[in-house]
Amino acid sequence: MFERIAELAIRRSRLVLVVAAVVVALMGAVGAGAFGKLVDGGYSDPGSESSKAETAIDDKFGGETNLVLLVSAGEGRADTPGAERAGRALTADLKKEKHLENVMSYWDTGNPGLRSKDGGEAMVAAHVKGGDSASRDNAKEILDKYTGKREGGLDIRATGSTVVGQELGTQSGVDLVVAEAIAIPLTLLLLLFVFGSAVAALLPLAIAVIAIAGSLAELSLLGGVTSISITATNLTTALGLGLAIDYALLMVSRFREQLDAGAEVPDAVRHTVATAGRTVAFSAATVAIALAALAVFPMYFLRSFAYAGVGVVVIASVGTLFVMPALLNALGHRVNSGRMPWAKRKRAAASAARKPLWGRLAGTVMRRPALTALPVLAVLLVAASPLLGINFGTADERVLPEDAESRQVSELLRTNFDGDDNSAIHVVFSQSVGTSPLDAYAKGLSGLKGVVRVESSTGTYVEGTSKPAGPAGAALARPDAQRVNVVSSLTPKSEEAESLVKAVRAAEPPAGTAPLVGGTDADLVDSKDSISSNLPLAATLVALTTFILLFLFTGSVVHPLRALVLNGISLSAALGVVTWMFQDGHLAGVFGFTPQPMDTSMTVLMFCIAFGLSMDYEVFVTSRIKELHDQGESTGRAVVNGLGHTGGIITAAAAVLSVSFFAFGTAKISFMMMFGLGTGLAILLDAVAVRGILLPAAMRLLGRSAWYAPPFLRKFHARFGLSEGGPAPAPSPSAEPAAGTSQEKDSAGV
Structure with a gap:
């Protein structure tokens, strides 16, 4: 298959590029309608008791209270004649609003629970009609009309789930704009630095456009038949750009390597597709599997990320496999056009060095695996230790900044009233x-x-x-x-x-x-139960399918186990750090958030995305190690040379990708800040600590057993396995000579 893709790119590169441009234009036209079809919410299990109770209340009683107006009587009391007249008039006006039901106030019920302890404030409770998105639009209309100063000296402010949701949506949009304003320029600068030429730096952007346009088109089509969270578009943008950079960097680096070794452009394209292209396909499969696991959860918020994530991964990989080879064939040696001055110095320094930095580091680790790996492992385990006390919750007004009106009003209701009807x-x-x-x-x-x-x-x-x-x-x-x-x-x-x-x-x-x-607390109980009951299934699916894919790729049962263990350690460390911050409250003053239990849905989402990207880098490294091992190098030499070739690529890709996530550290919504910082940290930990140190140490300790599989599985892999193939590589000036059989060199170590 990969050979045919390469030949198509070589012989019909212009046709491939024209077809790709037309398809992107069509996807862009379809995807433009996505934002009108996507909705807010989706955090609750529709089959839970709390959801059934909400439905019953909607059907029988016109809906739960989701809008609370806090009415201040100024310097007087809420039950003075003037305030009472104004309050009754306000209640009567609200009962006439077509978007409101179940309007109740202190003035028409006399319920003392709806009046503050000091008597200066009173509540008006109501239900805003419509689903999550519609009710927030309707609430905005009500708030624009009624909040602020009114006749009779009343001052009105609002809270409730619709108002909190509305402010979350508005703040999310602002946070996304700020994050992209930071991430996009930094990403472009990093691309220039990493690729070293202006032309090469533009190639990932072409793949990113394909991935993002295709994913938005997918979400637009799905949004017409099922509920899709609008937050999924954030993942589409960040992951589409990140994967495009990862895959393009791998392909361009292999293509340049072949050109530098003296290969003709068509041969370089063939070898790039057969090796790096195959790696991209496997990598995409592992990331897609991790994100597909989100579909087992009943909340459409999480399912939406499964749809968006799998879509962007598949489309990014297809674009990379078909469009990138055509671009490389059309550009040829011009891929290095617009070379930056520092890239020339970097190439000269690399040619003078016997091994790249990551190869030298791998060699050091493999000579002293315990001395180098144990301190790193200890640090990661200490970082993971806060997970022992982790608690989970769901988003409420406390995720908003302290100056958000709905949050301030909610806090007043809790402190100034005998119980909060809004959270009953x-x-x-x-x-x-x-x-x-x-x-x-x-x-x-x-x-x-x-x-x-x-x-x-x-x-x-x-x-x-x-x-x-x-x-x-x-x-x-x-x-x-x-x-x-x-x-x-x-x-x-x-x-x-x-x-x-x-x-x-x-x-x-x-x-x-x-x-x-x-009620809100019952919804939290049910959401935690729903996620915890489905989490074992999701984890089993991810682990099992990842194991099978890595076995088919490597022919070993040890490599998949090693990968799962190391990825689990790095992810636990990243989750431990964000738990230490966002639950336990460390650095809360620096970043400006309110400590609270970890958001259940965002934690699961962060884990799946970070796991998928970790496996992305695992496949990058393992594919090159296996390629060298299949060519006859010992395990030790294959690891050293494999990391020498791919370590810089992975570090560069991780640095660029982490910028997209770290930019969300500027968010004012705390769970978005947690997601961005946690995912960015997980990416860097995996790229540096795991790939740079723990992986070579584990490979040194495992030795030849790293490639072990039972005889019946070896036969299965020989028949059905997916190994590297394609044309032989051009000789690389930086490669170390291989001598003897792989078994002889395995016994010799590094």
Whole structure:
């Protein structure tokens, strides 16, 4: 297959480039409509109890509260005649809004829980109609109309899930623009530095355009038939550019190596496709597998990254395999045009050196594997140690900067009011419930630890005592349904709040009923359960398929195990560092975030992306080592020369790719900052610590056993394995002479 691709690029390079340009134009036209089809949200498991409770409340009661207006009476009190008149007028106006349902306020219900402890502020609670994206658009219309100063001396500010989501969306857009404004210029400068010529530096951008345009077209088509998170576009941009750089750097480096060795342009293209092209195909398969594992999770936020990630990987690899060889054939020696001055000095210095830097480092490590690897391993394990105390949560207003209005209002609700109705636990019965059983059930819930009050159609309960429900209670009853609100004083999404959810679910319901328990804290409990229950399947799929692919590539059962262990160590270290920062609060003052439990979805996403990119570099190195080993070099020499050839490529690719992720360290949304810093750190740790030190040390300790496979698997690989092939390479002036058989040199070591 690779031979045919090479011949196509050589004989029909102009045709390939013309077809590619037309396809990119078509994909761009389709992809332009993606942003109108993608949606926000998708963090909840649609099959969970909390999601079913939300659906039942939407169907029976018009929806949960997702908008809270904090109304300040200025210097007076909320129950003065003037404030009361203005408050009632505000409530009446809100009830007329077509986008609002279930509007309740202190002034029309008299519920003391809706008035602040000092009496100077009151709440108006409502449900904004529509799905995640539509409700936020509708909320913006309401906020533009009602927030700020109003007649009667009222000052209105807003919070609630719709407002938090709206501010998250706005801030995400700002953060993305800032990150790209930093990453793109730095990436271009790094490309010039790494490639050393202006023409070569533009080649990754061509592949990036193909990958990003194709992925957006894919998301646009999928967005018409299923829910796709708009956040997936961020991954498309960052990963598309990063993989384009990785793959282009590998292809261009091999092509230049062949030209420098005296090969003709067609022969250089053939050898580049047969070797580097094959590596790109395997690398893309490993990255795609890691990202495809996200599809096993029921939240469409994570599934969206599976669709976007697999799409961008496949399209980037196809573009690299078909378009890049055609570009290289068309350019020929002009690929080095516009050479930078430092590139000439670098080439002269490299030719004077017997081995490249990474080859010399590998040789040092393999002579003293324990002395060099153990300190690095110890540092990585210490960095991973915070994972022993990791806790998980979901995003709320605390991920926003401190000056965000919805966050400030939410904090005021928690401190100035007796319980926050916005974060109440909702219990819904999809059938009628008798007055006496409902009274006993609500009274029992009011005695649970942390509960401030329980609201139902039969009354308001505080520590087992009750008083009439008033007008608010009527909204909690339907002929075929009942609803109970459990309001607590606990910090939302804390361990205590999660325990309260479990206690409410464990409470004995009225006979013959099966209530559903929902709310923000219940959603957190269910999301954690959903991810934890699906995580073993996802991890097994990633490990098993990665093992199979690496076995087919290397013919060894040891290489896949070694790769999985080393990648696990480096990823654990990166996750440990971000846990130390974002959960435990270290450096919070420097980066300006609020410490809180690790965001469950973003942590899983970061792990899958970082794992895939780690395997990307694993394939880069292993492919060259195996190629040299198959040519007769000992394991030791193959590792030294393999890292000598690929170490600089991997380091350069990691440096450029990490810039795209580190740029998100400027984000004001804390989970985006965590994702960017954590992924960038994981990439650098893998490229330097694992590929530069732990891999050669492991190969030295394993020796010839690194290539071990049981006899029946060796036969299987001989028949079905995918080994390097293609034309013989042109002689390289930097290659070390090989003498004797690989078995003789394996016994001699390095």
